[in-house]
Amino acid sequence: MAAAKTRTSSFSRNLSAAAPSQGPGLKCGPNGTVFLSSGISDLDKILGGGFPLGSLVMVMEDAEAPHHMLLLRNFMSQGLVHNQPLLYASPAIDPRGFLGTLPSPAASKDEKSHKHDPDQEKGLRIAWQYKKYFGESQLNFDGQRDGKHEYSNEFDLRKPLERHFLSAQRVDCVSIQDSPNLSALQDRSATFLSQYPRNDGSISCAGRIAIQSFSAPQCAYSNMEWDMLSFIRSLKSMVRSSNAVALITFPPSLLSPSFCKRWQHMADTLLSVKAIPDEDKELSQLLTGYQDMVGFLNVHKVARINTQVPVILDATTFSIKLQKRRFLVLECLNQAPVDGSSGTSYGTSGSCSGSSKTGNLDF
Numbered sequence: 001m002a003a004a005k006t007r008t009s010s011f012s013r014n015l016s017a018a019a020p021s022q023g024p025g026l027k028c029g030p031n032g033t034v035f036l037s038s039g040i041s042d043l044d045k046i047l048g049g050g051f052p053l054g055s056l057v058m059v060m061e062d063a064e065a066p067h068h069m070l071l072l073r074n075f076m077s078q079g080l081v082h083n084q085p086l087l088y089a090s091p092a093i094d095p096r097g098f099l100g101t102l103p104s105p106a107a108s109k110d111e112k113s114h115k116h117d118p119d120q121e122k123g124l125r126i127a128w129q130y131k132k133y134f135g136e137s138q139l140n141f142d143g144q145r146d147g148k149h150e151y152s153n154e155f156d157l158r159k160p161l162e163r164h165f166l167s168a169q170r171v172d173c174v175s176i177q178d179s180p181n182l183s184a185l186q187d188r189s190a191t192f193l194s195q196y197p198r199n200d201g202s203i204s205c206a207g208r209i210a211i212q213s214f215s216a217p218q219c220a221y222s223n224m225e226w227d228m229l230s231f232i233r234s235l236k237s238m239v240r241s242s243n244a245v246a247l248i249t250f251p252p253s254l255l256s257p258s259f260c261k262r263w264q265h266m267a268d269t270l271l272s273v274k275a276i277p278d279e280d281k282e283l284s285q286l287l288t289g290y291q292d293m294v295g296f297l298n299v300h301k302v303a304r305i306n307t308q309v310p311v312i313l314d315a316t317t318f319s320i321k322l323q324k325r326r327f328l329v330l331e332c333l334n335q336a337p338v339d340g341s342s343g344t345s346y347g348t349s350g351s352c353s354g355s356s357k358t359g360n361l362d363f
Contacts (some may be wrong), residue, residue, distance in 0.1 A: 022034070022202075022203060023202075023203050023204050023205050023206060024082045024083055024084070024205075025037060025078070025079070025081075025082030025083075025084055025151065025206070026053075026206060027049060027050065027151050029048070029049045029052070030307070031306040031307045032306055033049075033053075033305050033306055033307075034052065034053045034203060034206075035050035035051060035053070036050050036051045036052075036053060036079075036084075036206060036208070036245050037050045037051075037078050037082075037152040037153075038050055038051055038071070038074065038075055038078070038152075039071075039073075039074030039075045039076075039077055039078035039079075039152070039153070039155065040071070040074050040152070040328055040330065041152040041154065042318075042329060042330035042331070043071075043297075043330055044151075044152050046299060046313065046318070046330065047269065047299075047302055047303075048302065048311065050152070051269060051303070052245075052268070052303050052305040053198075053203075053206060053244065053245060053305075054198065054240045054242065054243070054244070054245075054305065055239070055240075055245055055246075055268040055269060055303040056232075056235065056236045056239055056245075056266065056267055056268045056269075057245065057246065057247040057248070057267065057268065057269040057270075057271070057303075058247075058248050058249075058250065058263065058264070058266070058267035058269070058270050058271070059071055059247065059248070059249040059271045059272065059273065060250065060251075060264075060270075060272035060273070061213065061249050061250060061252070061273065062272075062273050062274050062275050062295070063251060063253050064274075064275040065275035065294075065295060067274075067275060067294065067295040067320060068249045068273050069212075070157075070273075070320070070328055071247075071249075071271070071273070072210055072212060072249060073101065073102050073103055073157075074155055074328060075208070075210060075247055076088065076102055076208070076210050077102045077103050077104070077105070077153075077155055077161055078152065078155075079208040080102070080161065080165040080170065080171070081105055081153055081161075081165065083170065083205075084170075084205060084206055084207060084208055085170050085171075085192070085195070085196075085205070085207045085208070086170060086171050086172070086207070086208050086209075086210065087172045087188065087189065087192045087207070087208070087209045087210070088171065088172070088173050088209075088210045088211075088212075089173075089174040089175075089188075089211045089212065090173070090174075090175060090176065090211075090212045090213070091175075091176055091212065091213050091216040091218050091219050092177065093175060093177055094175070095173040095174065095175050096171075096173045098212075099161070099166050099171065099173070100160060101160070102160065102161040102166075103155035103156055103157045103158075103159065103160070103161065104155065104156055104159040104160060104161045104162060105153035105154065105155055105156070106153070106154045106155065106156040106159075106326075106327065154327055155328070156326050156327065157322070157325075157326055157327070157328065158325070172188070172192065174188055176211075176219055177218050177220075178220065179219065179220060179221065180220045180221065181220075181221055181227065182221055182227055182231045185211075185231070186231055186234060186235070189209060189238065189246075190238060192207060192209065192244075193207065193209075193238045193239065193242040193244055194242075195207065196243040197241070197242055197243070198241050198242055198243055203243050205243070206243045206245070207242070207243065207244035207245075208244065208245055208246075208247070209235075209239070209244060209245070209246040209247065210247050211246070211247070211248045211249070212249055213249055213250065213251060214228065214248050214249065214250045215250050215251060215254050215255060216251070216254075217254065222254070225255065225256065225259045228259075229259060229262055229263065229266075232248070232263060232266050236266055236268075250263065252272075264300070264301075267301060268303035268304075268305075269301060269302055270299075270300040270301035271297060271299055271300065272297075272300060273295055273296070273297055273298075273320070274295055274296045274298065275294075275295050276290075276293055276294065276296070287319070287333055287334065292321045292322070292323075293319045293320065293321055294320050294321065294322055295319075295320040296317055296318065296319060296320065297317070297318045297319075297320055297330060298316060298317050298318075299313060299316045299317075299318075300316070314332075315333070317333055318330045318331060318332060318333070319331050319332075319333055
């Protein structure tokens with residue numbers, strides 16, 4: 001007698017679609033999306049987790065200030081800390097020299113408290129000869145939990161990244177200054193992405209591509225707008241079928257308006273940075289914390305992978321601040337109080353007719 005077939009329902013759980021095992025620096029999201037950290041924890045929260053694997057991120061530069069370099073450096077440093085291979089393309093003659101400006105991850109709060117814990121120092125006075133062994137093991141525990149790095153680190157912009165992160169096996173630098181066309185960069189990108197094909201199994205490692213000032217005037221191909229658009233389209237298709245994220249910064253002022261719109265349409269995640277004019281009295285009166293701001297970050301588009309549900313953000317413009325002149329922080333814009341005093345920015349009266357007297361609403 002033939003064995004009876006088990007009856008399956010269309011609503012039964014698909015075990016093959018379970019979340020794959022993650023490599024370092026990866027985080028699973030909804031609808032099977034896997035995220036990479038942008039290197040800025042505030043930006044990861046704004047985007048719903050970070051940059052999805054297989055997405056193209058584009059950042060529009062500001063001609064007044066190089067604030068896009070803050071995003072680019074944190075993106076590259078976060079990947080190197082997580083031991084993720086990096087392909088970096090730059091219009092500079094020696095792009096490897098830029099690696100010396102990458103920030104280093106700051107010490108965690110747990111590690112700082114361990115170093116300056118008076119109770120712990122008091123408890124170690126009896127067995128002082130075991131102090132060095134205990135401190136070494138405890139430091140390893142604080143720096144990495146269960147041998148795993150943090151998903152998003154806090155980077156110290158004044159402290160350079162340690163050299164052991166910049167090994168030649170994980171970093172590939174390309175100079176696009178003297179390239180007459182984009183075929184060489186496209187071949188390097190295809191070779192890099194072929195090492196991380198997209199599959200349904202475990203993701204052991206993910207790659208990152210960072211292209212700085214793609215349409216810079218010092219590049220020989222800067223006037224070939226159609227060729228640059230074709231490269232972006234090809235790169236997006238290659239990234240979509242791989243476990244990698246590509247980030248491109250470009251100056252929109254050097255492009256024609258029509259091609260600038262086409263570039264923005266190609267991006268999965270579209271950001272822009274803008275500098276704050278010096279001594280802008282109107283902004284200083286309108287916004288709180290203006291003296292700590294260095295620029296603005298605008299979120300124009302958020303990547304939607306494996307879903308058709310639009311992403312609705314509470315805010316699209318954020319202030320870029322340097323906390324203690326070391327750490328990059330993004331905050332929502334807060335309107336300053338109308339009367340110049342502390343408290344609510346909506347006046348002291350509850351009257352809709354504008355009366356300054358307090359009491360019931362006067363319609």
